[in-house]
Amino acid sequence: MQDMLIRTALPDDEEALGRIDRDTWSTLHAVQPAPQLPYPPFFSERFGPHDHLVAELNGVVVGYIRLGYPTSVLANAHVRQILGFAVADEARGKGVGRRLVRAAVEEARRQGARRITLRVLGHNIPARTLYASEGFVIEGVLPGEFFLDGVYVDDVLMGRVL
Template sequence: MSEPSTSRAASVRPAVPEDGPALGELDRSTWSTLHAVQPRPQPPYEPFFDDRHPPRDILVAEAVNAAGETVLAGYVRVVPPTPMVCNAHVRQIQGLAVAGWARGRGVGRSLIRAACAAARAQGANRITLRVLGHNAPARALYEAEGFAVEGVLRGEFFLAGRYVDDVLMGRPLGP
């Protein structure tokens, strides 16, 4: 996707197939109705990577944990939103997760910035995402990184006994 980048919070690099088990565990450990529309994963677990979700679409963040080890701290998935040529100038974030121990350390911000850089390197001039309306922390982070609300699908999902909005956000990718 792009060259690795480093920040105080995390080092971001393209995923490799060997990251699959750790990414699967991260996905399961961060599952929450705050951001997930699918039911909680149950054993036997599906592999993280498959034909629709290859390593080339994922950037991973590594950071130093409390034990002083450099470990996987998060990931972001960046893909074309459709296979149409007329939409080839757009990339979409279709998944972002940060380990609980790494939250508040700038890992999410590093991943978003790396996603924008990767999209730009692929020739995109715009990036979009969808976020659940009640996910205030994610929305605030996206807004701080230049994303703006471009649409709201009111009551699009019924989660944990209530209707939740699907918020469409996007931003241009400058030079």
């Protein structure tokens, strides 16, 4: 059995997280163009290591989830939002994604949040199924919000109470 650890990201995780982000890029979940050289840093002024939880399998970083504020408005400070999520192909089907989502929910609670939300593309059935199984419900749909691979795709807003 593989040993899984979920922890807060460290500055030294940047290369591994950037590689996972690039390797898993797909219009199934990304609305930005495919990453191109030179690759930007994974961490930024807006999202540093402290905003990411990472999953390790046997000491190797295999995924992350980014948690932040949905807006900068003080009246919205009781809400956290999942703002990025990826699991390396070789780690799929091993419960990594589920553990990351659960860890994000717990971290949001630890930070004093009362709600957690996310946005997911309508055609990303695997992600939507995972989120629903962890208590997230559809709170809104923006029909045809994105045009990806020649098709209009819905933006699905999901959330749950903590």
